[in-house]
Amino acid sequence: MTDSAKLIHESESSRLADMMFTETDSPQLWQPEELGDILRHEMSAAVEFELGGLNGAMAERLRRLTSARRLLVKSFGDLLGHPNPPVELLEMVKEYAKALSRHPASPLPREIAMALYYAAIVVAHLRCGKRISKLKDQEIRAGLERIAARPWMTGDLRKLFEEGLDRFRRDAEERKDHGPKQAS
Amino acid sequence: MGRDSTTPAETFPATHWSEIGRAGAADAECRSKALDALLRRYSSALRHHLVARLRLSPQKAEDLAQGFIADRILEHDLAKRADARRGRFRALLKTSLENYVRSHFRRASAKKRSSDKAFVNIDEYPDLAAVSDDAGRAMDVAWARGVIEEALRRMRKQCADSEDHVLWDVFEERILKPALENAPPGPYAELVRRHGFRSPTQVSSALIKARAAYAVCLRSVVAEYARSEEDVAEEIADLREILSRGREIAGETAYR
Numbered sequence A: 001m002t003d004s005a006k007l008i009h010e011s012e013s014s015r016l017a018d019m020m021f022t023e024t025d026s027p028q029l030w031q032p033e034e035l036g037d038i039l040r041h042e043m044s045a046a047v048e049f050e051l052g053g054l055n056g057a058m059a060e061r062l063r064r065l066t067s068a069r070r071l072l073v074k075s076f077g078d079l080l081g082h083p084n085p086p087v088e089l090l091e092m093v094k095e096y097a098k099a100l101s102r103h104p105a106s107p108l109p110r111e112i113a114m115a116l117y118y119a120a121i122v123v124a125h126l127r128c129g130k131r132i133s134k135l136k137d138q139e140i141r142a143g144l145e146r147i148a149a150r151p152w153m154t155g156d157l158r159k160l161f162e163e164g165l166d167r168f169r170r171d172a173e174e175r176k177d178h179g180p181k182q183a184s
Numbered sequence B: 001m002g003r004d005s006t007t008p009a010e011t012f013p014a015t016h017w018s019e020i021g022r023a024g025a026a027d028a029e030c031r032s033k034a035l036d037a038l039l040r041r042y043s044s045a046l047r048h049h050l051v052a053r054l055r056l057s058p059q060k061a062e063d064l065a066q067g068f069i070a071d072r073i074l075e076h077d078l079a080k081r082a083d084a085r086r087g088r089f090r091a092l093l094k095t096s097l098e099n100y101v102r103s104h105f106r107r108a109s110a111k112k113r114s115s116d117k118a119f120v121n122i123d124e125y126p127d128l129a130a131v132s133d134d135a136g137r138a139m140d141v142a143w144a145r146g147v148i149e150e151a152l153r154r155m156r157k158q159c160a161d162s163e164d165h166v167l168w169d170v171f172e173e174r175i176l177k178p179a180l181e182n183a184p185p186g187p188y189a190e191l192v193r194r195h196g197f198r199s200p201t202q203v204s205s206a207l208i209k210a211r212a213a214y215a216v217c218l219r220s221v222v223a224e225y226a227r228s229e230e231d232v233a234e235e236i237a238d239l240r241e242i243l244s245r246g247r248e249i250a251g252e253t254a255y256r
Helices: A003-010 A013-019 A032-044 A047-052 A056-069 A076-081 A087-102 A110-128 A137-148 A155-177 B028-041 B043-052 B058-070 B073-080 B089-116 B133-161 B165-181 B188-195 B200-223 B229-244
Strands: none
Touching: A003 B133, A003 B165, A013 B133, A013 B165, A013 B229, A032 A076, A032 A110, A032 A155, A032 B188, A032 B200, A047 A056, A047 A076, A047 A087, A056 A087, A076 A087, A076 A110, A076 A155, A087 A110, A110 A137, A110 A155, A137 A155, B028 B043, B028 B058, B028 B073, B043 B058, B043 B089, B043 B133, B058 B089, B073 B089, B089 B133, B133 B165, B133 B200, B133 B229, B165 B188, B165 B200, B188 B200, B200 B229
C-alpha cells in the first residue's frame, strides 16, 4: 500500500468528506486569517497584469491609457498612492473589483475585491475630485466603515479609508449648510 | 507528505458497469475484465462488509471476498437480472455478496450434515436481521475510501504526466494534507513565495484548477460504476454524506 493510500485508510472518515466534491461546488478558498496576506499581495500586483487578463477590449484600453500618460503606475498600491492618478484607470479598477466581488466563483475573495472597489472610489474623490460611483454617499461611508474595521486591513489602506470617510462627512456637512442640493 | 514510492500502473477499462451484464455482447471479455478490476479495487470494501455486517473473522471475510470475485458471482447476477441496471451498484453488490455468503454457508452446512450427520451449527449462519445499520454502512465508508484512493492516484499521475508540479503542490498543500493528515492548509504567503505567483487571482486560479482537476478524477472513478452523469453527482454527494457522519463504524478498522 502506498503512503497516501495508507493515510486514506487511516484518516478519520469525517475529514475525508472534504475530498468528495464536484466541479460545481464553490468552497471558501482561503481562511479569514489569510486575507491580510492576500490584500498585501493584491496591492503589490501589477495593474496591467490583473486587469489585462479580464478581456481583450479592457486590456487594449488599459495599454492605451498607461502608454499615453507615461504613468509610473505598476501596482494597485502605486495607483492608489499616486497624487494624481488617472480617473479612467480608477474606474477600470472599480469595475474590475465590482465584477470580482459579484462573481460566485471569483478568484479574489469578495472582501478583498470590495476593499479595492471602495479604495478606487475614495481615491477618485480625494485626488481627482471625481465621483465614479452611483452609490449614495451614505452607502459609501457605510462600506468604508465596515471594511476599515476589518482586522486584515493594511495600515495604508485603512488610512486612505479614514481620509475618505472624513471627506464624505465634510461633504455631507457642507450640503447641510448649503441646503438640500447634492454636491456634484 | 512523501510521494508514493511506487504507483501501480493499473489501467482500468472504461466500461460502464451497467453494460457488464448485457447478454450477447460482442466484447464480453472486455466487460468481464472491467468488472473484475472494479471488484478488486473495492475488495477492501467487500471485506469490511463481511466483517462488520456479517461478523465474520477477517480471514474468513478475505476468503469469501476473493471467492466472490473469482467465481464471477456478480457478473452472473447481473446477467440474470433484467432490472439490474435500475439499482445502485453498491446496493446490488451488497445483495449479491450477501447471497453468495448465505449460499456458501448453506453448502458448507449441507456438506457437514451429509458427512457426519451432525446438527447444523446455527451460529455459523450470519444473522442479517440482527445487525445494525451502522454495520451495514462499513462497506460504504470503505468504498468511499477506495474511491478517494483511486481518484488521488489518477490526480497524481495526471500531474506527473503533465509535469504540473505547481498544480500538485497547491492541491497537496490546500486539500490533501488537511484531509489526510489533519494539517492546517499550506499558508497563502508560503505558496506565493514558493511558486512566485504574481497576484491573488493567479494563486486562487491555481487552487481552483487543482480542485477542478481532482474533481474530474473523482468523477471519472465514480462514473465507472454509476449509471449516468446525474447518478455520478448523487453518488458523490452520498459518499460525502457517508463520510461526514463523522464516527467510526464497528468493524471499519479491521482492514486499516
